[in-house]
């Protein structure tokens with residue numbers, strides 16, 4: 001079953017077409033990456049799905065969401081505001097754009113649940129504390145204002161807000177790009193755990209192929225406003241069919257020669273099935289030891305990924 005079905009999506013401004021003929025599906029609980037160089041149309045695609053395009057920019061084609069009986073392209077604001085934050089939630093690059101600077105974090109979390117009538121007030125208060133705990137923030141953060149938190153903490157609050165109503169689909173657009181490298185891996189890990197725990201689907205937009213190799217099961221490659229290649233991550237990253245994808249891979253940290261994939265630091269388990277003979281490397285949670293594991297894994301087995309460093313999983 002597909003949570004999201006996008007067919008023939010186009011985006012244009014005046015007589016210039018910026019995105020053409022994009023077909024994209026995300027299955028229930030599936031994690032899909034959308035990659036491509038700057039300006040390839042990734043963000044416009046996401047904004048079209050959310051009905052958040054600027055006024056002078058028009059979308060055409062079809063965007064359907066399972067369980068929502070109307071077309072999202074061209075839907076009015078009243079209808080879209082019921083979908084946003086409830087059926088589809090989003091995390092953008094800059095957390096302050098999603099937070100109200102004048103409201104305490106706890107009140108913002110409670111409000112997110114009350115707006116969509118997910119919970120009544122007393123239960124929402126309890127749920128807000130639990131949400132913060134899930135993103136590894138101290139419960140005292142409930143009383144904090146956004147400016148009192150670091151960038152990484154704010155992005156974790158945004159993630160908690162996004163997950164507050166158990167969305168069927170979470171869209172993340174470069175969610176860790178603005179963060180200090182030391183907290184990027186933690187936020188990525190929390191995103192994956194957040195969607196896996198709720199069986200939510202994930203559409204993850206990034207220009208970082210290593211992140212996609214770590215987080216996603218399937219990937220779509222955009223170039224010049226079009227999807228030029230799509231398939232399971234292991235297939236696209238080891239046997240790319242499009243020259244542009246080959247170029248992206250060559251310019252990335254991923255070492256695809258001899259079918260080796262090298263990923264970013266982080267303790268996020270690898271997703272998807274990789275061909276046998278392909279070695280997956282990741283830095284363990286303690287970030288100094290390089291661990292190796294030999295696939296194939298299935299999505300669920302991948303959750304059991306463990307550090308096999310000779311030092312027994314501790315720093316060397």
Ligand SMILES: Nc1ncnc2c1ncn2[C@@H]1O[C@H](COP(=O)(O)OP(=O)(O)OP(=O)(O)O)[C@@H](O)[C@H]1O
Pocket residue numbers: 013018036037038039040041042043044045054057207
């Ligand atoms: N409001 C707008 N008016 C005109 N052109 C726009 C507008 N918004 C985006 N564009 C153009 O559309 C193209 C695609 O933009 P988009 O933001 O989707 O790219 P992207 O792949 O997300 O890039 P990045 O990784 O840098 O965010 C770019 O050439 C951009 O300059």
